[in-house]
Amino acid sequence: MMSKAFRFFAAAFCVVLSLGPARAQQGSDLVEMRVLPGWRTASGVHVAGLEVRMRPGWKTYWRAPGDSGIPPQFDWRRSGNLTGVEIVWPTPTVTVEDGLRTIGYKDSVILPIRVAPGQAGRDVRLNGKIEMGVCKDVCVPVELQVTGTLPGNTRKPDPRIAAALASRPYSAKEAKVARVSCRISPIEDGIGLRAEIDMPRTGGNETAIVEVDDPRIWVSPAKTARQGGRLVAETRLYHVEGRSFALNRSGIRITVVGKSRAVDIQGCPAG
Structure with missing residues (x-):
């Protein structure tokens, strides 16, 4: 007999497939992402940001996307002078449509990141591959490449990133x-x-x-x-x-x- 858990997973999988294509698009005109270089703190941690802009009315997902969303994935392995990256998630919006709960951000969001440089005082070369979903009437998985230099000698905070940090839970x-x-x-x-x-x-x-x-x-x-x-x-x-x-x-x-x-x-x- 099919277990309750298996039946639920199968149903959820079908919902995701019905929302859009399963293959990620390389880049997309639906969403753009860029690196905000940020600043180096007294402790040596670099605070930067990922600015995500979508077409009006489109949304993307929080780290736990909800019933049928696509959780974002980050790959920083091609970066230089980097030993670790932490995403600081701003407070998301919870919405319920057709009985399905989704958790995420609409139109635009800045994701602050805390970066640990390999060598103190030197620039970090950020090179990331991000897989994420963007949705409106359909959901589209996309793959984005982002690059940027995080200067080791910048101390002035970026107010855009600071505001996103302040909006965390x-x-x-x-x-x-x-x-x-x-x-x-x-x-x-x-x-x-x-x-x-x-x-x-x-x-x-x-x-x-x-x-x-x-x-x-x-x-x-x-x-x-x-x-x-x-x-x-x-x-x-x-x-x-x-x-x-x-x-x-x-x-x-x-x-x-x-x-x-x-x-x-x-x-x-x-x-």
Whole structure:
């Protein structure tokens, strides 16, 4: 008998295929990306930005795209004098269309990046291949090449990148999260997870987005509800190959997105 998890994955796969072609386009007139060179901090980390501009009305996706989106992928291996890159994700917008929830950005976005140079004080030659999806009435996977020089002697912050950094979700401490706990239980073919978060309201309808640190584990969209000062999120997790698995609690990441702000909660101990 076909398992519930397999049936769901098959249905989700068909939804993605119906939205557009499966093969990535090399470049596209639908989206442009360029490097904002940024500045070198006193600690030696270089702060730069990726400016993404799409045709009016088109959108792209956050790191966890939702029900049927295409998660972006970054490859920096051809870069010079670079040992690491961290994307700092601005707060995304959550939308629901035809019963499907998507998470991302519309028209344009600046993605701040924190770059670790190999040799302090020297320029970094950024050379990246980015695979991403852009959607309107259809979804189109595209492949972009971006290059740029990050000068080692620039100290003046770029206000565009600074504004994007300021729009990131608050940390749990900044948002005054008092308590977070997760209860897990076995379900058919997977694991059920219930997160309870004692935290101030973030405004309007709140959405909890649950992620884990293992890319082989698929997480269903969480059902989110308020119980006074407590936010409750319930979700299901399945291994993409149908295998049994253990859940790393320290690798659980919950982002709560509300009308006024968002909160990034990392780790979820037992209750």
